[in-house]
Amino acid sequence: MKIQSWAPKVYVPLVAAHLVVLVVEPARVLSWSYALVLATLLFTLFLCWRRLHFSVKHNRPAWACLLLALVVQTAAFVLLLIDSLKNPLGTLVAFDPTFYFCLNSLILTLAATYSPIGPLQRWSGAIDAALACVIAVLFYLLLRRVIGESSTDPAAARFIMWMFDAMALFVASFVTLRFIITKRADERRFYFVLLMFSWAEMIFPAVHNRFILSSESYVPEIFLDLPFVVLGVLLSFRRTVWFRGYRPKPRVRVIAGSITPFILSAALCLLALGYLGHNAVVAIGALILGMISYAVRVALVVGHHLALEDELRGMHRHLQQTAIHDDLTGLINRRGFYRILKRDWASAMATQTTLTIAMMDIDNFKAYNDTYGHLAGNDCLAAVSGALKNEAGLYQGVTVARYGGEEFAVLLSGYDHAAAEHILQRLRLSVEALQIPHGRGTNRMVTASAGIAASAEGHYVKIEPLLDAADAALYAAKRAGRNCVRWFAADMAAREPGKHSLADSQRSRS
Incomplete structure (x- = not known):
């Protein structure tokens, strides 16, 4: 029988008997x-131990904190039972449970501060845990002082009751904030259980204490069972993911995460006010600690976000470079070429300087692939690209890009007719100098042809016609026998009807 089904069968008789x-x-x-x-x-303790046994590894410390909190409460009620055997009226002569209830609140807060993911979370969690310890110690000492000064005063009893309510509200609020910012389903299981238990630990004892102060009936003692019943029932649903569709929005996570350290520092400062009239050193120390801890936590967060910003900026630059570069050849790709072309075109139009574009193609590359295979073709492309890149690097304002397949685009800014042709001839010769064997190629070697067009010669007012002109000139170089450079002439497009479009030429050229 599943524990989910028989847990109520244990709790109902126990609560009814009580x-x-x-x-x-x-x-x-x-x-x-x-x-x-x-x-x-004890039954709830067993269910919690069972849940710890089945929990994922990185969440076990959080479940262990909850189990430890139940152990502390078990010790408290064992001592209360022993005290009641000596003092049937419950005067708490032999035992004061204040320490154990404060320790329970501390452990629940530590469970809420635990975060196994990321160095920032671990550091901030350690700071929060240290503050929680200080808060619990100061709260306990303040409570003991109030109890010692007026143990029989009804007004003091009400004040103590409100102090316990405040401590429980602090724990419940802290757990609620942690639940709000939790994204992982396995962590949400734990923090939902802790959320419900912490609010039950606030509401039912608060109701119990008010009935005790206003009535002599023992019936309000039933409220002591209810937080453990709520926790036990939730623990019995081991595989249930509470709020399965919940995903915290980034703004909610930022707001809740910002409030968390403020609550801890504010609680510490409020406790410091309680010590002002009795121990000024402790009060001032607590105030300073509250402010310093908040400042340190903010500094950690700011430093972490600055480091993340630098990392993201570097990744962004890397992605930008990757997006405009070709993996095989290391040259800029078509996207990068168009980006540079638009920039240089605008500059050339503004300064009335010449912009020259050349389209360059490896001769008979399809035959090379068919003869030697695509892997050899890739090696050939890489070698040709390296030669073109090295040669172009000798000249300022010359950009070589892989335009697509075995085709390259060359951009020359500020060069006249003779200089541009000289550079293209040097690029062509650098490919020929590689001496890559090609049985079906010109001179039985890998060679390249190029077509050139210049903005000044055709009076172009748009980029696309200039690109088409360079492509038409490349066709002229192919017709002239390959392994040569040709300039665009006005009658080239007429001699090649239907092939002067750059998009069409990429589909039809071998």
């Missing part, structure tokens, strides 16, 4: 009451 004892009020009713609370708590 209620009967409180209504009937037998001899030593408090002893019977604490014994039944202990039975409920």
Whole structure:
């Protein structure tokens, strides 16, 4: 039988028996009451241990904190039971549970501060845990002082009750903020359980304490069971993902994450105010610690975000470079070529300087691939690209790009007719100088042809006609026998009808 189905069958008889004892009020009713609370708590402790056993590895410290909190409460109720056996009226002569309840609140807060992911979260979690320890110690010492000064005063009892309520509200609020910013499903399981338990630990004891102060009935003792019943029922649903569709929005996570350190520092400063009239050194120390801890945490967050910003900026630059470069050849790709072309075109139009474009193609490259294979073709492309890049690097304002397949685009800014042709001839000769064997190529070697067009010679007002002119000139170089350079002439497009478009030429040229 699944534990999910028989957990209620254990809790219902225990709660019913507890209620009967409180209504009937037998001899030593408090002893019977604490014994039944202990039975409920021990069963919840077993369920929590079972849940810890089945939890994922990185969440086990958080579940262990919850288990430890239950162990502390078990110790508290064991001592309450022993005290009730000596003092049937529950006067707490032999035992004061204040320390254990404060320790329980501390452990629940530590469970909420735990974060296994990321160095920033670990550092901020360590700071939060240290603050939680200081808060718990100061709260306990302040509470002990109030109890010691006026243990029988009803006003003091109400003040102590409100202090416990404030501590429980602090824990519940802190856990709520942690639940709000949780994204992982396995962590959301834990923080939902912790959320419900922390609010139950606030509401039911608060109701219990108010009934105790206003009534002499033992029935309100039933509220001591209910937080453990709520926790146990939730623990029995081991595979349930609470709020399965919940995903915190970035703005919500930022706001909640910013409030968390403020709550801790504010709680510490408020406790410091309680020490002002009795121990000025502790009060001033707590105030300073609250401010310093908040400042350190903010500094850590700012430093972390600055480091992330630098990392993202570097990644952005890398992606930009990757987006405009060809992996095989290392040259800029067509996208990068058009980006540079638009920039240089605008500059050339503004300064009335010449912009020259050349389209360059490896001769008979399809035959090379068919003869030697595509891997050899890739090696050939890489070698030709390296030669073109090295040669172009000798001249300022010359850019070589892989335009597509075995075709390259060359951009020359500010060169006249003779200089541009000289550079293209040097690029062509650098390919020929590689001496890559090609049985079906010109001179039985890998060679390249190029077609050139200049903005000044055709009075172009747009980029596309200039590119088409360079492509038409490349066709002229192919017709002239390959391994040569040709300039665009006005009658080239007419001699090649239907092939003067650059898009068409890429599909038809071999």
